[in-house]
Amino acid sequence: MRFMLDRSIKKPMYRQLVEQIENGIISGDLSQDQPLPSERELAKKLQINRSTVVTAYDELEAIGLIVRKKGSGTYINTDIWGLTHKRVPNWGRYVEDGSFLPNLPLVQKLRNETDQKGMINLSSGELAADLLPNVQFARIFKEHVFDEHLGYDHPLGDEGLRETICKHVKTYKNMDVEPNSVLITSGAQQAIHLIVQCLLKPGDTVAIEDPSYAFSLPIFQSFGVRTLLLPVDQYGVNPDDIEALQRKYRIRMLFLNPDYQNPTGTKMSLERRKRILELSSKYGIPIIEDDPYNLTSFAGCIGPTLKSMDGNENVLYISSLSKVVASGLRIGWIIGPEKVIKRLSDGRQQIDFGHSVFPQWIANRFLDSPQFEKHVSNLRIQLRERRNALILALDSLSNEVTYLVPQGGIHLWCKITDEIDEFKLLEESMKNGVSFVPGRIMGSKSGYARFTYGKGNGASIQEGISRFATALRSYGV
Ligand SMILES: Cc1ncc(COP(=O)(O)O)c(C=O)c1O
DSSP, rough: OOOOOOOOSOOOHHHHHHHHHHHHHTTTTTSSOOOOOOOOHHHHTTTHHHHHHHHHHHHOOOOOOOEETTTTTEEEEEHHHHTTTTOOOOOOHHHHOOOOOOOOOOHHHHHHHSSSOOEEEEOOOSEEEEEEEEHHHHHHHHHHHOOOOOOOOOOOOOOHHHHHHHHHHHHHEEEEEEEOGGEEEEEHHHHHHHHHHHHHHHTOOEEEEOOOGGOTTHHHHTTEEEEEEEEEEEEEEEEHHHHHHHHSOOOOOEEEEEETTTTTOOOHHHHHHHHHHHHHHHHHHHHHHHSSSGOOTOOOOOOOOOOHSSSOOOEEEEEESSSTOOOGOOOEEEEEEHHHHHOOOOHHHHHHHSOOHHHHHHHHHTTTTTHHHHHHHHHHHHHHHHHHHHHHHHHGGGTTTEEESSSSEEEEEEESSSSOOOHHHHHHHHHHEEOEEHHHHSOOOOOOEESSSSTTTHHHHHHHHHHHHHHHHHTOO
């Protein structure tokens, strides 16, 4: 049998080889009496590295299709058909071929290694343990008896919690909403997934902020949705850029995080909000307003959300308790036109039959209590102090980095003055015991670092930046 490799396709060469041999066995083109070419011979013939052939043969051996006989060569397993009931599935292939893409390896590394002992975590986008309302939760458990029905919940989520969310968004965000327009989700993350999966189709074009949280999500590529990038400056995205993109392509959906944007920390100006809503109406482009940070405004200036300014049902609004209460609760919500909410809730039912009753129960009691307001006021003070600690620590790097000072949220976005490879810098930093998020994970431009000050305290932030400074200074030396 003649082996051939196609160098123009993305599939790794060892995998092409594995598949050819598998197909050769099935079709009978490869005889069980003849040895396969030796690794060296095949590598030479195909002009590839010997290790590529070794990897392919290793995989075929692991799944029982070939056997290596010492001193004699590599053969098709004669017991191949008898093997069928014993064969181990080729999990490696399944893992690589699934249509839902994995996170970038660096994102996985950050998740796995940032909480190692001794590491200072300036990368995880969540609140520090001492900022979570554990004491208030303990009091709720003491004062209330849990007597909910523990069956599958309402398709839109717990009715009581949805009513409380309606009151909450009226009080804090001046939004008039009915409980039937609210869907409880497992965080804002699930809300984004539901929107992509239920409202878009492969080939659609969406516009997202650059940099942004959305940029870091593989969901768009997994689903075959094309992303157009809108640069973010200190006032958010520029409406002129949206219009220019709309003229060139047809934007099916606009994803925006206008308040204390992740990662830049910027707040979109009122003027731009108005113009973006006008453009949305002019071209009929739905806006997904992702708003997990709005309540963290240090000055308590909870500016108007796009949703509250929208007179036309153009905005689908997402929020979450992750950045103001606790990320582990996994409580988020989507607010939008009833028919859209119904469609999304149907998708949600297909995934997991709705949200767990326990976190909804506790979230409802906390959101509906006077303790919530006190907690948020304290959180703002604490976050401002931690932001100040970060800025103070960055003073020692005034020639090496520049940044905008965030007025809310939990992230600070730093431009590193010298040209660097921030992935290498992260490696060096992690060796020094501190993690941050390299800019290229969140946007198209290199040379940036995202520091999250909400996850640490004054002392750990100070020490973390000192370790980062050591890594930065030793970089390239
Ligand atoms: C802008 C933005 N949207 C959504 C999320 C997802 O948050 P969660 O699913 O925890 O609510 C995050 C988390 O960092 C975020 O920053």
